[in-house]
Amino acid sequence: MSSAESVKSVVTDPKLVEERRHQIISAATKLFSEQGYYTTTILQIAREAKVSTGLIYQYFGDKDDILFLTLKNVLDTYEQEIPRQIEGLTHPVERLCRAVWAYCAVVDAQREATVLAYRSTKSLRADRRVLIKDGETRTNRMIEKSIRACTTGGFMRPVNEYLLGYQIVNFAHAWALKHWAFDDRFSLAEYVEEGLQLLVEPFLTAKGKTALAKIAKSADAPQQQPG
Amino acid sequence: MSSAESVKSVVTDPKLVEERRHQIISAATKLFSEQGYYTTTILQIAREAKVSTGLIYQYFGDKDDILFLTLKNVLDTYEQEIPRQIEGLTHPVERLCRAVWAYCAVVDAQREATVLAYRSTKSLRADRRVLIKDGETRTNRMIEKSIRACTTGGFMRPVNEYLLGYQIVNFAHAWALKHWAFDDRFSLAEYVEEGLQLLVEPFLTAKGKTALAKIAKSADAPQQQPG
Amino acid sequence: MSSAESVKSVVTDPKLVEERRHQIISAATKLFSEQGYYTTTILQIAREAKVSTGLIYQYFGDKDDILFLTLKNVLDTYEQEIPRQIEGLTHPVERLCRAVWAYCAVVDAQREATVLAYRSTKSLRADRRVLIKDGETRTNRMIEKSIRACTTGGFMRPVNEYLLGYQIVNFAHAWALKHWAFDDRFSLAEYVEEGLQLLVEPFLTAKGKTALAKIAKSADAPQQQPG
Amino acid sequence: MSSAESVKSVVTDPKLVEERRHQIISAATKLFSEQGYYTTTILQIAREAKVSTGLIYQYFGDKDDILFLTLKNVLDTYEQEIPRQIEGLTHPVERLCRAVWAYCAVVDAQREATVLAYRSTKSLRADRRVLIKDGETRTNRMIEKSIRACTTGGFMRPVNEYLLGYQIVNFAHAWALKHWAFDDRFSLAEYVEEGLQLLVEPFLTAKGKTALAKIAKSADAPQQQPG
DNA sequence: GATGAATGAGCTTTCATTCAT
DNA sequence: AATGAATGAAAGCTCATTCAT
Numbered sequence: 001m002s003s004a005e006s007v008k009s010v011v012t013d014p015k016l017v018e019e020r021r022h023q024i025i026s027a028a029t030k031l032f033s034e035q036g037y038y039t040t041t042i043l044q045i046a047r048e049a050k051v052s053t054g055l056i057y058q059y060f061g062d063k064d065d066i067l068f069l070t071l072k073n074v075l076d077t078y079e080q081e082i083p084r085q086i087e088g089l090t091h092p093v094e095r096l097c098r099a100v101w102a103y104c105a106v107v108d109a110q111r112e113a114t115v116l117a118y119r120s121t122k123s124l125r126a127d128r129r130v131l132i133k134d135g136e137t138r139t140n141r142m143i144e145k146s147i148r149a150c151t152t153g154g155f156m157r158p159v160n161e162y163l164l165g166y167q168i169v170n171f172a173h174a175w176a177l178k179h180w181a182f183d184d185r186f187s188l189a190e191y192v193e194e195g196l197q198l199l200v201e202p203f204l205t206a207k208g209k210t211a212l213a214k215i216a217k218s219a220d221a222p223q224q225q226p227g
Numbered sequence: 228m229s230s231a232e233s234v235k236s237v238v239t240d241p242k243l244v245e246e247r248r249h250q251i252i253s254a255a256t257k258l259f260s261e262q263g264y265y266t267t268t269i270l271q272i273a274r275e276a277k278v279s280t281g282l283i284y285q286y287f288g289d290k291d292d293i294l295f296l297t298l299k300n301v302l303d304t305y306e307q308e309i310p311r312q313i314e315g316l317t318h319p320v321e322r323l324c325r326a327v328w329a330y331c332a333v334v335d336a337q338r339e340a341t342v343l344a345y346r347s348t349k350s351l352r353a354d355r356r357v358l359i360k361d362g363e364t365r366t367n368r369m370i371e372k373s374i375r376a377c378t379t380g381g382f383m384r385p386v387n388e389y390l391l392g393y394q395i396v397n398f399a400h401a402w403a404l405k406h407w408a409f410d411d412r413f414s415l416a417e418y419v420e421e422g423l424q425l426l427v428e429p430f431l432t433a434k435g436k437t438a439l440a441k442i443a444k445s446a447d448a449p450q451q452q453p454g
Numbered sequence: 455m456s457s458a459e460s461v462k463s464v465v466t467d468p469k470l471v472e473e474r475r476h477q478i479i480s481a482a483t484k485l486f487s488e489q490g491y492y493t494t495t496i497l498q499i500a501r502e503a504k505v506s507t508g509l510i511y512q513y514f515g516d517k518d519d520i521l522f523l524t525l526k527n528v529l530d531t532y533e534q535e536i537p538r539q540i541e542g543l544t545h546p547v548e549r550l551c552r553a554v555w556a557y558c559a560v561v562d563a564q565r566e567a568t569v570l571a572y573r574s575t576k577s578l579r580a581d582r583r584v585l586i587k588d589g590e591t592r593t594n595r596m597i598e599k600s601i602r603a604c605t606t607g608g609f610m611r612p613v614n615e616y617l618l619g620y621q622i623v624n625f626a627h628a629w630a631l632k633h634w635a636f637d638d639r640f641s642l643a644e645y646v647e648e649g650l651q652l653l654v655e656p657f658l659t660a661k662g663k664t665a666l667a668k669i670a671k672s673a674d675a676p677q678q679q680p681g
Numbered sequence: 682m683s684s685a686e687s688v689k690s691v692v693t694d695p696k697l698v699e700e701r702r703h704q705i706i707s708a709a710t711k712l713f714s715e716q717g718y719y720t721t722t723i724l725q726i727a728r729e730a731k732v733s734t735g736l737i738y739q740y741f742g743d744k745d746d747i748l749f750l751t752l753k754n755v756l757d758t759y760e761q762e763i764p765r766q767i768e769g770l771t772h773p774v775e776r777l778c779r780a781v782w783a784y785c786a787v788v789d790a791q792r793e794a795t796v797l798a799y800r801s802t803k804s805l806r807a808d809r810r811v812l813i814k815d816g817e818t819r820t821n822r823m824i825e826k827s828i829r830a831c832t833t834g835g836f837m838r839p840v841n842e843y844l845l846g847y848q849i850v851n852f853a854h855a856w857a858l859k860h861w862a863f864d865d866r867f868s869l870a871e872y873v874e875e876g877l878q879l880l881v882e883p884f885l886t887a888k889g890k891t892a893l894a895k896i897a898k899s900a901d902a903p904q905q906q907p908g
Numbered sequence: 909g910a911t912g913a914a915t916g917a918g919c920t921t922t923c924a925t926t927c928a929t
Numbered sequence: 930a931a932t933g934a935a936t937g938a939a940a941g942c943t944c945a946t947t948c949a950t
Contacts (some may be wrong), residue, residue: 652840
């Protein structure tokens with residue numbers, strides 16, 4: 001989103017740059033996810049995106065740039081989708097639960113890409129790595145804030161919000177990272193449900209539990225994100 | 228250990244094979260951890276291990292073999308060290324807490340290698356990947372069993388042992404994976420302590436809590452593993 | 455000039471062809487001189503000339519064409535400027551000295567381009583190379599003729615006019631080629647003066663020396679060419 | 682010779698390095714001379730040297746390294762061969778004439794390579810270019826010193842030794858650079874003879890001329906260098 | 909058993925040239 | 930006439946692997 005400009009393009013028309021980059025990044029995301037960064041060649045990306053190799057270098061400076069924007073794209077989805085899902089909700093407990101739901105759903109929607117982010121962030125140039133980590137940190141802060149709203153509101157007993165936030169994030173990521181183990185044990189809905197039992201419910205106060213019960217009755221699953 | 232034989236060596240003397248492989252894997256672990264699998268060359272490994280490139284091919288079939296035994300080595304350490312640390316302990320709660328401790332300590336001792344395992348398991352040939360995942364599964368079972376011992380013993384209320392086990396494992400791994408974020412917030416001891424607060428304590432029954440209190444008073448940190 | 459037609463243009467209007475080619479060749483001369491032929495890209499030339507890459511191919515068939523007209527342009531300057539400078543002068547010794555002056559001055563005015571001609575003539579297609587060498591030969595004949603006029607007039611003792619001509623030309627070229635060595639030893643005027651001492655004066659007869667002395671008294675430096 | 686060590690080699694055995702580099706540089710000299718630096722590919726050099734492309738990179742860091750050692754080799758021949766030819770001679774005039782002879786003979790023996798040096802020195806990295814120019818400067822000093830010995834000994838009238846030295850060097854180089862023009866007019870011997878008439882004889886004193894006459898009677902041409 | 913020189917397939921990247929607009 | 934996005938052949942270089950010593 002913001003730092004896509006750090007990648008130089010020979011082509012100037014922003015509309016075209018947007019379109020072509022999207023096309024190339026889609027191909028790259030698929031191939032990087034399947035085969036990894038180093039085993040994917042530029043030629044493969046070009047073929048998958050149905051363009052020439054030369055064209056790729058009109059929109060990206062080098063292979064590192066492609067990885068960067070690919071990962072950026074994944075993380076940006078987190079950063080946009082989760083707020084979008086809790087937007088409009090007012091009750092802190094509902095917001096937290098929905099955030100967990102949203103996070104897991106986004107991970108589910110781009111499971112392979114999430115694994116890619118874990119595997120390949122270190123392959124980035126150091127300065128880029130920092131930008132990716134910043135994105136991750138911001139998403140974490142979001143979850144952390146949702147937790148704090150619960151404790152502040154008296155719906156949750158005092159906890160280490162920072163660390164609980166991380167545990168929730170890890171829980172969501174695990175849906176992608178350990179999918180080989182989870183796939184035949186849980187549906188996504190079951191997974192989230194069980195997760196809330198482990199990571200939210202135990203910390204709720206009586207007041208919090210009442211709230212939770214009420215929420216559970218009304219709306220269940222959140223909207224799936226389109227992409 | 229067990230499946231080291233799946234890697235063919237032209238040298239027959241088992242003693243020598245053991246020794247040379249150890250030498251080479253140490254070098255590989257260091258370099259793979261620092262730079263990643265694909266960016267590390269056989270020549271670099273040879274230099275680091277102070278042997279010739281040719282020698283490496285006397286003890287490993289190809290580069291994939293080196294990665295495999297490197298990762299195997301990391302996971303074997305988990306599988307050996309954690310049981311070693313809870314060996315002799317009898318109380319289920321103590322065994323669980325100590326297992327968490329042990330896991331985090333082992334991760335701490337080979338932080339870079341743990342990150343490596345996350346990054347590079349997918350770079351392995353499919354058949355090898357399965358073996359690595361088996362190792363992980365066994366370690367998970369161990370934690371799971373420790374939890375079940377607590378619930379069975381009435382020290383813990385019923386929980387999804389499988390998933391809580393995974394959360395604990397993820398928590399330990401996170402010490403390596405998110406060390407860039409945790410390093411200036413927690414010491415290892417604080418991290419483990421907070422982790423127990425989030426992942427064990429909330430599920431303890433009154434009886435379990437009493438047990439925990441007693442344990443805390445006596446021994447604190449477990450033995451560090453040597454290497 | 456004459457053989458510019460050997461370069462095909464898709465644009466027909468001769469006025470426009472002349473103008474555009476001039477624009478492009480100016481840019482090419484600068485870049486080729488600075489960086490060499492092969493390291494200069496069409497895109498760089500286009501940017502420097504403030505046109506598109508496509509436009510270049512409307513006025514030149516290929517990159518070789520650009521180099522050809524660039525070099526042709528440099529040599530044409532020699533062929534035009536030197537006659538212009540001795541035009542109107544009648545005394546053979548004066549004409550010769552002024553020709554030396556003129557040659558060195560032209561080289562000085564396009565020092566980088568002269569070096570380019572030395573470096574890059576061989577990069578031309580064989581048929582073009584011949585045309586360039588023809589231009590050089592004609593310029594040499596000019597100097598040679600000036601010398602012969604001196605010997606015929608009894609101002610110079612018999613010499614190998616052909617070879618002395620070449621020495622004079624080389625002397626002029628050296629001002630460009632060895633500028634890194636000469637720059638902090640001679641001004642252009644000093645260089646020419648010393649050159650005349652080595653390459654003209656020794657061959658003058660008594661009559662020739664008298665003439666030279668007279669010339670030296672009157673006009674000193676010749677007119678600088680404009681460009 | 683001296684600065685060959687500035688080129689890094691993966692292979693350590695100095696004997697082998699010497700041999701292989703010789704083999705590769707011979708091939709490169711031929712191809713660079715014929716086709717120029719940029720149009721010669723590593724694959725062509727490898728084929729010509731009957732080695733693999735990979736091997737070349739065991740003995741040279743990059744293509745620039747090959748050019749550097751190729752040019753260095755040419756200039757080193759100048760620096761070694763000329764002193765070798767005047768070694769043992771005592772009379773200043775004889776030494777100078779023989780030096781001119783030697784220079785022209787060396788140029789003749791590696792005519793194409795001399796042209797290459799003119800064309801391609803600028804293609805070198807800046808730091809390397811300096812080293813090449815240093816070599817040229819040293820050779821020039823040698824000629825200059827030979828001239829000075831003549832003036833000091835009263836065999837030559839005072840001249841600008843520096844510039845005359847350069848003229849002599851240019852004269853020798855011209856045998857390569859303008860060979861297309863000279864080839865059907867002069868043999869090497871005639872060329873040198875005429876050169877001495879233009880660049881040495883005119884500056885000799887009466888005493889110098891006597892000396893020259895005596896020399897001319899005895900030995901004529903110098904020994905050809907073997908290579 | 910150990911060495912390290914040699915190989916060559918395969919990668920990323922560049923850039924002259926074309927052509928639809 | 931002019932543009933500049935698109936092409937793809939070709940280049941330099943790397944590195945896993947082999948094998949003669």
